[in-house]
Amino acid sequence: MGGGGRTIPALLVTLAVLLAVHPMLPGWAVNMVGLSLANGLAVLGLLVIMRAGLVSFGHGLYFGLGSYGAAMAATFLGVTDAFLMIAIGMASAALVAFVLGFLMARYRGIFFALLNLAFSMLLYGLLVNSAVLGSTDGFSMPIPSYLGYAPVDATSRVSFLLYALICVLAFAAALVVHRYLQSTMGYIGEGIRENEVRVEYLGASVRRAIHIKYVIAAAITGLGGVLTVLLIGHVTPEDTVYWTKSGELVFVAILSGTGSVAAPFLGSMLFELVRTYALQYAPDLWQMLLGATLLAVIMFLPGGLWSVVRLARRKA
Amino acid sequence: MSTVLETRGLNKRFGAVIAAADIAIAIGPQEVVGIIGANGAGKTTFINMVTGYLKPDSGAILYRDREITALGPRAVTRLGIHRSFQIPQIFPELSVFDNLLVALGIAAETGITFWRPLRTPALTERAEEILERYRIDEYRDQAVGVLPQGARKLLDIAMAMVGAPTVLLLDEPTSGISADEKMAMMDTIMAVLAAAEVTVLFVEHDMEVVARYARRVAAFADGAIIADGDPDTVLGDSEVRTTVVGPELHRRG
């Protein structure tokens, strides 16, 4: 929580830089930054509950609800506006989280993790059995318009609009979560992680707090899912709700550390960068690299990459 | 209204162990009651039942003549009955200051608390006051997990006092504290509690501490209250001397 005062200016500067460098970036880099930020949002959602000591092994459920919600709205309901898709995707994730939250708020530790896993696998089972949704192959969605503006040239301008949208939304979400973590409700999360009994004995409802956090986490992860599908234009069950996706989100969260709202984006950026190269040059060593990194972080860097940043800042 | 807290016929069993047997006690406003008894006599179970952590098998708990038997810890806390713990229940990775801020934030909770920062000037100032009042200001920014036991105990009690309770139950406030620090620590606590006009029940093994601070003593044995009255009478009672006081002296020796 230290250095909280510098987070917002630092995020603003980053946003400005990301928007300014767009013309200089090659296409693949634009895509990579966009994907990293979208995935970073998904991890940011996870961070909200991890700060309260809860790890979900099925957070792909909400990533997938965001992706599928938006893509289905576009393909089957004829929704063309990107903002409407975002609203629909986030609302689907939040709504399901609100309902499931009554249940999840009763569980902790591995039970919380596994119950989330179970529900994500239920959605997976549903999706792979839906022929109309292309089962395991998924389906593609049309290119969206932005508040009535439909880009004609489907390459450069679309990508800047979408890129800028992703940057701004990532910034906005980071800001909201940052404020949230500094609020009483945010601190109650710290309390729940550290000692639930005391939180109840101070007069706050642990279940209610977890429920609220769970819905916020789902909505933000859902946003990440929507933005990913807007970028890729295609959605499959395996890339969104399968447990390996949930595992990836947890991996990036642990790698990044939960010390700051900037951490998930940093970790996600590094993850995408390494993945791009690893899959190209040593595809059979990628998972080994992930596993070794995870072990190294758990053993030697419990605060994740963010603790390195914090240390560097303290020395500076 | 003569009683603040009252229990009627509380019973609780854990398997074959009787943790509470027909406990009936009535406590008036601003009484300071010392609770004594050997380990396993049911003292902590009594506190756990009164504060809603455990449900009695039978019997009733009343707060200002209102039945609160079915309420959980949060609801009981909200009514004004707070407690401290034998093992301090604090947030180990947060600093002393942040521990107090969380307590203050929850107590002051009004309206939307998702956006307004917890660290407001008003709450910060109150947290500083509390640090001084309990003489733990030297640990202000340390993570409480690494504090000495005495400071952790004081913080635990300070957090219980944040919501301005009417009744405070202290579960062994001086356990783990060296003999020469005990009295100083109890002086600090009791001064604050007296100023706040709180009704106090405290569990204590050290009979000197009990004799010095309690205005009334209840002795527990095998889940039942075997004596209840002014300290001299209870501590002089022959049954209390054999079941509680003697063993405690032995324990200390």
Add this chain to the structure above:
Amino acid sequence: MLTLAAIMIDGVIYASWLFLVAIGLTLIYGVMNILNVAHGSLYALGAYAAAWLVGEYFLAGWPPFASFAVLIVAAAAVGLVFGTVIERGLLRFMYGRDEIVIVLVTYAVFLILEDVMKLVWGVESYMPYQPRYLLGNVSIAGLPFVVYDLCLIGVAVVAGGLVWLGLNRTRLGKLLHAVIFDRELASAMGINVTRIFTGTFVVGAMLGALGGAATAPLISVSPGIGVEVIVIAFAVVVIGGLGSIEGAAIGALIVGLGRATAVHMLPEIELFIVFGVMSLVLVVRPEGLFGRRVVRKI
């Protein structure tokens, strides 16, 4: 009627398979409180080792019926080597840490082993069908069944029975119960907790590898087979109650019969059954059908 018989027999076969892959997982959790994600890798390693050895064995032209011994030897070797390495080389440094952290550590091991298998055995698939063909088919109530598949029931019963007897009827089992009840107290009483942990993990790993080795003749052994197995095994042990052998058996039967019913009546909901039952059980009884609930002392 025919369908009912088919559902029953298919269901019990599938349940036996589930039990075989889940029993090691629940044993390790029960004694060590470790939810071992790498159990999926041990299953896959067992399958790979068995497939590879069976292939070599038949190439060499040795007596075919002894190939069953090859399956078992493969499983035992994998469990011994990898179980020891994982527990001694890594997990023992993690004892006392949060359950979730240990889950993540085993997840890391899982990721590493996925690629180790690709490096050792390549990405093409192995099909060690020979042991399954050897035993031929049999007709029960007019329905054809593969004898090898029916033998899985026997293997599951023997494996489960041995573990149960070991836990409940031997001196070692008493020591294990002492460790489960209170690790520190057991250690203070002079029980060698370290050795018990290593032993339990190795036995659990062998059981996981046995699940894989026994399955190898039924499937095409290829990268990623451990992925799905681990989540299904999780579901089975959660239904039964983490750490309970009886629970794993009941969980496997429920899921096995449920799935067989779905396959015959409503194939679309097949995947649903497993996690549907798991969610339902967690909702009603979070500690599982045979689990114990722990109350925190304050």
